[in-house]
Amino acid sequence: MDIAKPFPKLIVANWKMNPATYAEAKDLLAAVLEGTKKARGAEVVICPPFVWLTDFSHKTRSVSFGAQDVFWETQGAYTGEISPAMLTSSRVTHAIVGHSERRRYLGETDAMTNRKVRAALTAGLTAILCVGEPARDEDDVARVLEGQVSAALAGVPKQYLERLVVAYEPVWAIGTGVADTPDDALSAAISIRKTVRARFDKKTAERLRVLYGGSVTAANVAPFLREAGIAGALVGGASLRAAEFIEIVRQAGAVG
Ligand code: PGA
Secondary structure, three states: OOOOOOEEEEEEEEEOOOOOHHHHHHHHHHHHHHHHOOOOOOOOEEEOOHHHHHHHHHHOOOOOEEEEEOOOOOOOOOOOOOOHHHHHHOOEEEEOOHHHHHHHOOOOOOHHHHHHHHHHHOOOEEEEEEEEEOOOOOOOOOHHHHHHHHHHHHOOOHHHHHHHEEOOOOOOHHOOOOOHHHHHHHHHHHHHHHHHHHHHHHHHHHHHHHEOOOOOOOOOOHHHHHOOOOOOEEEEEHOHHHHHHHHHHHHHHHHH
């Protein structure tokens, strides 16, 4: 399948539940903004914890901001949840959905992920859908991805797919320091596109942006970024180290 290259490389910072304080978060953001000023050519999305998200999104124009999660209802009695419209009306453009840590620690199911993807896309957000096999010895990665992608995209109208990004994040590679190989990540991206092609069509599959995530560092990101079939990276731990994250963005700009 030919992969069109209509977009610059996308680098998403997933800060998770970090750093520990507002003061540290402000310093981290300031350092990242300063360092990425000159790094042109890549698209940068920062996903801080909710508690600081809109403070940052209202004050900053030079990067985009994303939520680490989103709920499926518009408003109402859902204690602790945040709706897609709350995000879009607060200058937040992206939302990570179905991250494996939420699946593992918060009991998120494929059905919940599906509702979140639909709600996020319907509201105009770019949904960053996370999928990936749990164990390294999984012998049928394609089948696992097919199941997760199909479930997450059930009932999603085709025209919304242009705002979908899929992050391939093998669970065994997240936070372990052991990244996948670029070749295997590319095979996974091809499997994901095959599923999208089967459910939608060839053009939609070709245009789909697939990121790699899982122990991405400034030292290992380049070969992932050089693959035309990998649209960028979802960066966890390394996004908390400003200098390293800036270097990842710089490399993405140089390739893009
Ligand atoms: P990591 O996390 O870069 O720390 O492995 C990636 C993620 O969970 O999105």
